[in-house]
Amino acid sequence: MNLKNTPARSAIYDFLVRSSSPVDAGQIIKFLRSKNLNTNKVTVYRNLDALFKNGLLERVEFGEGKFRYEFKKNHHHHLICTNCGKIEDISGEYLTVIENKIRKENGFIVKSHSLEFYGLCRNCRNN
Amino acid sequence: MNLKNTPARSAIYDFLVRSSSPVDAGQIIKFLRSKNLNTNKVTVYRNLDALFKNGLLERVEFGEGKFRYEFKKNHHHHLICTNCGKIEDISGEYLTVIENKIRKENGFIVKSHSLEFYGLCRNCRNN
DNA sequence: TTGACAAATGCAACTAAGTTGCATATACTT
DNA sequence: AAGTATATGCAACTTAGTTGCATTTGTCAA
The missing domain is CATH 1.10.10.10 (Winged helix-like DNA-binding domain superfamily/Winged helix DNA-binding domain)
Structure with missing residues (x-):
């Protein structure tokens, strides 16, 4: 294309x-x-x-x-504040170990993943 | 309610x-x-x-x-085959370590997360 | 530089997923 | 058995995204 x-x-x-x-x-x-x-x-x-x-x-x-x-930038994940809606990035290659385990144990080849965290950001946790 | x-x-x-x-x-x-x-x-x-x-x-x-x-059953994640659409569960509490790190480094309190893996299941990887 | 032609655009109409208002019906409590 | 909060059905609506088709615009090769 x-x-x-x-x-x-x-x-x-x-x-x-x-x-x-x-x-x-x-x-x-x-x-x-x-x-x-x-x-x-x-x-x-x-x-x-x-x-x-x-x-x-x-x-x-x-x-x-x-x-x-x-x-598209470096591979990363998101922190989504469920109170104010703020979205932060966290750089992340945390999952390689898990993906290798999945390949061994489930015979499943991971091509991509989605990982987002929901919770309270620094400001909102104090209110 | x-x-x-x-x-x-x-x-x-x-x-x-x-x-x-x-x-x-x-x-x-x-x-x-x-x-x-x-x-x-x-x-x-x-x-x-x-x-x-x-x-x-x-x-x-x-x-x-x-x-x-x-x-709602035990906390788990999904393996979604992008070829045949099959969805498998994997039991998972992999992320506690990461979530503690996020709390320390970002001041963000994780309340929940979503994690899905996309790729090829055992059958589809061989075709 | 000018065609040619694929790729991009605009319009209108459509679909799919989900929501809202309101009147009626049903489950649970006492 | 009555009262009341909850649930349901209908119709109409919203939001997100798509499709067909005719027209326009970028790009590349001559």
């Missing part, structure tokens, strides 16, 4: 690169409107899909019934 | 208890129809919600854009 460099696509990607935590399609659409780039929502969804399938984006789900996307 | 014992509710719960892997609302609705329990989808969603909020069910998401539910 050959990705072309279009205004909509680079606006979406730039926005994701600058975002400090994963964003959903709705937030992207709002952002584009605020910049007077009148981009159709279909274009947004199709671009997220294309960028994701080409390995430029990561797709995550935090139990909200919708996906969030972030640009 | 006081849960009443109604036919719809116990049919849904029984189905989940007997299911070997997490099921979605659609599967439950189909099952109920096949048993000629003509239960409205709203009732299904409301019951899943009530059972979940009362701690009788677990809710999971496997990147499909919808939720799956399973009855």
